[in-house]
Amino acid sequence: MFDNFTPPTRRDLLTMIGKAGGAAALYQAMTVLGHAKDSQFMGPPKLSGAKPGATVLVLGAGLAGMLAAYELTKAGYKVQILEFQGRAGGRNYTVRGGDTITELGSTQKVTFAPGNYLNPGPWRIPYHHRTVLHYCKELGVTLEPFLQINHNALVHHKKAFGGKPQPYRDLMVDWKGHVSELLAKSLNTGALDTSVTAEDKARLLEAMRDWGVLDKDMKYTKSDKLGEQRGWERPPGGGVNGAPIANDPFSLSETLDSGIWQTLGFYAEHVMQTTMFQPKGGMDHIGKAFQARVGKMIRFNTRVTKIAQDDKGVTAAWTDTKTGATGETKADWMVCTIPAPVLNQIDFQVSDKKKAAVRALPYGNSVKIGLEMKRRFWETDHAIYGGISFTDQAISLISYPSAGCFSDGPAVLLGAYPFGVGAYMLAGMTPEKRIQAALEQGSVFHPAEYKAEFLSGASVAWNRMPWILGCCATWTEESRAAHYQDLVAMEGRIVLAGEHCSYYGCWQEGALLSSIDAITRLHQRASAA
Amino acid sequence: MNKAIRVATLAVSALSLAGAAMFAVPGFAQDRPGPGGVVAPADEGKELYEQICQACHMADAKGGGEDGARIPALAGNTNLANKDYAIIILLKGRGGMPWFTDMLTKQQIASVITYVRGHFNDYHDPVTVADIERIGTANPPVPECNTCGH
Ligand SMILES: Cc1cc2nc3c(=O)[nH]c(=O)nc-3n(C[C@H](O)[C@H](O)[C@H](O)COP(=O)(O)OP(=O)(O)OC[C@H]3O[C@@H](n4cnc5c(N)ncnc54)[C@H](O)[C@@H]3O)c2cc1C
Numbered sequence: 294m295f296d297n298f299t300p301p302t303r304r305d306l307l308t309m310i311g312k313a314g315g316a317a318a319l320y321q322a323m324t325v326l327g328h329a330k331d332s333q334f335m336g337p338p339k340l341s342g343a344k345p346g347a348t349v350l351v352l353g354a355g356l357a358g359m360l361a362a363y364e365l366t367k368a369g370y371k372v373q374i375l376e377f378q379g380r381a382g383g384r385n386y387t388v389r390g391g392d393t394i395t396e397l398g399s400t401q402k403v404t405f406a407p408g409n410y411l412n413p414g415p416w417r418i419p420y421h422h423r424t425v426l427h428y429c430k431e432l433g434v435t436l437e438p439f440l441q442i443n444h445n446a447l448v449h450h451k452k453a454f455g456g457k458p459q460p461y462r463d464l465m466v467d468w469k470g471h472v473s474e475l476l477a478k479s480l481n482t483g484a485l486d487t488s489v490t491a492e493d494k495a496r497l498l499e500a501m502r503d504w505g506v507l508d509k510d511m512k513y514t515k516s517d518k519l520g521e522q523r524g525w526e527r528p529p530g531g532g533v534n535g536a537p538i539a540n541d542p543f544s545l546s547e548t549l550d551s552g553i554w555q556t557l558g559f560y561a562e563h564v565m566q567t568t569m570f571q572p573k574g575g576m577d578h579i580g581k582a583f584q585a586r587v588g589k590m591i592r593f594n595t596r597v598t599k600i601a602q603d604d605k606g607v608t609a610a611w612t613d614t615k616t617g618a619t620g621e622t623k624a625d626w627m628v629c630t631i632p633a634p635v636l637n638q639i640d641f642q643v644s645d646k647k648k649a650a651v652r653a654l655p656y657g658n659s660v661k662i663g664l665e666m667k668r669r670f671w672e673t674d675h676a677i678y679g680g681i682s683f684t685d686q687a688i689s690l691i692s693y694p695s696a697g698c699f700s701d702g703p704a705v706l707l708g709a710y711p712f713g714v715g716a717y718m719l720a721g722m723t724p725e726k727r728i729q730a731a732l733e734q735g736s737v738f739h740p741a742e743y744k745a746e747f748l749s750g751a752s753v754a755w756n757r758m759p760w761i762l763g764c765c766a767t768w769t770e771e772s773r774a775a776h777y778q779d780l781v782a783m784e785g786r787i788v789l790a791g792e793h794c795s796y797y798g799c800w801q802e803g804a805l806l807s808s809i810d811a812i813t814r815l816h817q818r819a820s821a822a
Numbered sequence: 823m824n825k826a827i828r829v830a831t832l833a834v835s836a837l838s839l840a841g842a843a844m845f846a847v848p849g850f851a852q853d854r855p856g857p858g859g860v861v862a863p864a865d866e867g868k869e870l871y872e873q874i875c876q877a878c879h880m881a882d883a884k885g886g887g888e889d890g891a892r893i894p895a896l897a898g899n900t901n902l903a904n905k906d907y908a909i910i911i912l913l914k915g916r917g918g919m920p921w922f923t924d925m926l927t928k929q930q931i932a933s934v935i936t937y938v939r940g941h942f943n944d945y946h947d948p949v950t951v952a953d954i955e956r957i958g959t960a961n962p963p964v965p966e967c968n969t970c971g972h
Contacts (some may be wrong), residue, residue: 377891381970397880397886397887397893398880413854416853419867426861485935551859555857556856556857558857559857560854561892562851563851564851564853565851565856579846596888596891597890598889598890614888633917633918634917634918635890635891635917636893637916637917637920638890638892638917638918641892651917652916652917652964653915654877654923655851655915655916655917655918655920656918656920657920658877658920659854659855681856683855683856683857683858684858684859685858685859685860685861686858686859686861687859687861688859689854689855689856689858689859690856690858690859710855711858711859712854712855712859713859713925714859714861714863714873714874714925715859715861716859716877717873717877718861718873718874718877719876720877720878721872721873721874721875721876721881723875739872754877756876756877756878756918757877757886759886759887759888759891760891762887762891762893762918763877763918765852765853767920798850798852799854800836800852800853
């Protein structure tokens, strides 16, 4: 009876708005109601009613390609996928014991113990990557927390603290303490009197005292109160020696040397904020889940060498990398997800503008190195459970496994994940030398155990992966302005999709969002044709 | 109820403008290591080649891969007879070959090209910083490669 007076629930409202204004209106409304601000995802593309017999050829069985195949099949298209490698997933990739890593110039046999793995590519999924999370749920991929921030992990700078790594926690607390002290000092000398009102000044001083843990003289000094944030020389205990003893904070200069604000800034980025997830057992479970739906459509070991189209359809010429046989596959429409460094080398029948866009899109490089250790010494000996220790050496960081905390037996930690110069340096080495370098550099964090507990290693240098020759698309402000729209525009019967065709570079979210957008446009055009 | 929707829609237009402005700025945070890994490349041509170019073009500069997905050889590469060709590629990139203007100095670019042309080929006239600046100013188009993918 009183229904008319009940305020509509958010869901009712959204449904109504969706009906009235379509997807774009729905997205905007969701934004205002506090949902979805952080993703353009509006739910899977509910395509339907493909013309009977209409066919689509998908190039590449990465996430973008497999999503396209999955959703287009649901819409009624007959889909085929051609894939260079003998495996699906593309950059969605996990290596385990028994696997072979084939790079240009080398092969490695991975000998990790059962259950252990390295995610050489994607490894973490932020809570707001709604597309990835949606498909994980729809396809039954189990997710678990990825331990992103660990206050007890370490920060190393060659020139700070005589090269001794310090806990993230101590540096973070000291940074905030010193900055608070300085701001309080400026306020108290009246230096900011023209910038803040008297009332705000009083509130700021109170805030700095509290936030920075300053003493009664507004100085950042050792105290029990500080110990509660920074940890102790002697932690609180029971009985006779129960009273804690505080430890000494670092000086302002020392704190500056550590560059800690960069770490704080990094964790403050939207895509680095928690909650963070990973698929249980390895990132490739996402690719495998898609493969379970579209695997039958994939022709593996099939390297596309030429792409043509006319007003009747598309043709991809290919070489079977196992047998050397060549062939052609035809269809009405095409979704091409081949990464730009390879696509640039293929005879590709599109406009000069689109070719120029592909040509202007080099990929960055990165290397990941997995080190299997006999035991989880970082947990047992150092109380570090997951998270990242940063260094300014070439390896950039080491990261401790998020899964399997407290278990016995060997475990794999990420021994290197650099971009830029450090990545080139490691990539140019033989796989054996990479492991040596990773052990050498990583020892700075755990000198007593790092080399002694080492069992085996595996590395992937992305620029040497024969099917991509790089890591992720490198866009600049200029290249976006000059080429992005040309790259993503549907041309005749061909549309490109993938991480490189998005503003969400180097995230699976970008690959999936790009694919949804591409197939939605393809379906519109195919329906109108 | 109608009122609620109107409020929502009005507020949205302001927000989506802000959103549009935000999305117009490129350089979004990729997945990446974060702070750390601050290593400076060497100054000398040979070392630079080993630290950077070798990652792709291989230690013997013979490249790798197969037709259609190849890193070209720099050894015995007649395209390098013209030093400007190599300079343009290093300044502007092409396909899978990145530009190096944000990683190497002009002197480093000159040194590494000098090394590649002289050591893996027989072109011994040095490339200088003046050459780099000349190309930087002239801003010629990126040359095609007829041999790279094949
Ligand atoms: C080091 C690294 C770290 C990353 N970290 C994260 C992360 O933490 N979280 C996250 O969400 N994302 C991360 N990403 C990004 C994510 O991996 C990509 O955005 C996404 O997997 C790209 O999917 P795609 O389908 O666009 O391309 P791909 O997965 O590259 O698929 C392209 C497919 O095309 C095939 N192919 C290539 N050439 C040919 C040819 N000639 N013929 C036929 N097929 C061909 C390839 O074999 C491949 O299977 C990371 C990537 C890297 C490399």
